[in-house]
Amino acid sequence: QVQLVESGGGLVQAGGSLRLSCAASGRTASGRTFSNYNMAWFRQAPGKEREFVAAISWSGSITNYPDSVKGRFTISRVNAKNTVYLQMNSLKPEDTAVYYCAAGPTGAAVVRTQYDTWGQGTQVTVSS
Numbered sequence: 001q002v003q004l005v006e007s008g009g010g011l012v013q014a015g016g017s018l019r020l021s022c023a024a025s026g027r028t029a030s031g032r033t034f035s036n037y038n039m040a041w042f043r044q045a046p047g048k049e050r051e052f053v054a055a056i057s058w059s060g061s062i063t064n065y066p067d068s069v070k071g072r073f074t075i076s077r078v079n080a081k082n083t084v085y086l087q088m089n090s091l092k093p094e095d096t097a098v099y100y101c102a103a104g105p106t107g108a109a110v111v112r113t114q115y116d117t118w119g120q121g122t123q124v125t126v127s128s
Contacts, residue, residue, distance in 0.1 A: 002026040002117050004101045009122030012091055016126075020086040022101030022119060038107050039077060039084040040115060043097035043124075050112055053099070054086060057107040064108045069095075091126045099124050 008020040020041070024034045040055035054075035055064045063075055072091075077084040084101065099122050104115035 002103060004103060004117060004119035006099065006101050006119045006122040009099060009124045011125045011127065014091060014093055014126055014128050016091050017087070017089045018091065018124060020088070020099055020101075020122060020124075022084045022086075024082045024084070024101075024103065034082040035079045037103040038105065038109065039075075040102045040104070040109065041075060041084075041086045041099055042102060042112060043095075043099045044121075045097040048097075050100070051097075052110045052112070055108040055110055056084065062108040064110050066110070088124070091124075093126050093128045095124060096126050097124060098122065 003025050005023045008018060012018055027033055036058050038058050041053040042050050043053050044050040052066055053069055054073055056075045056077055060077050072089050074087040101119040102115035103117040106114040
């Protein structure tokens with residue numbers, strides 16, 4: 001079964017930057033290898049629902065972002081390394097959350113239910 005492992009989280013001051021990585025192996029529940037995975041990042045703060053952050057199609061040709069992160073966050077992938085990245089700039093305290101990597105069959109989907117495989121998450125904390 002596919003495994004997704006996030007890394008790169010930590011503590012940063014407001015206005016700073018972090019780069020998250022998600023390393024993938026195996027196949028998703030839909031039977032796809034990494035080069036055919038559609039990938040995304042979601043985040044969840046205590047007491048809140050999981051929130052869409054960024055998505056990228058299997059080829060990297062399509063990306064999607066919510067208004068809350070547009071212009072600040074960038075999702076990218078290097079299929080030869082089985083890795084997807086989330087570059088986060090101009091971080092705000094409200095960005096504090098556990099960030100989860102996800103894989104699924106729908107290209108650059110923005111809805112949580114469109115993803116069938118999830119990582120364990122990495123904590124991002126932004127201080128004011």
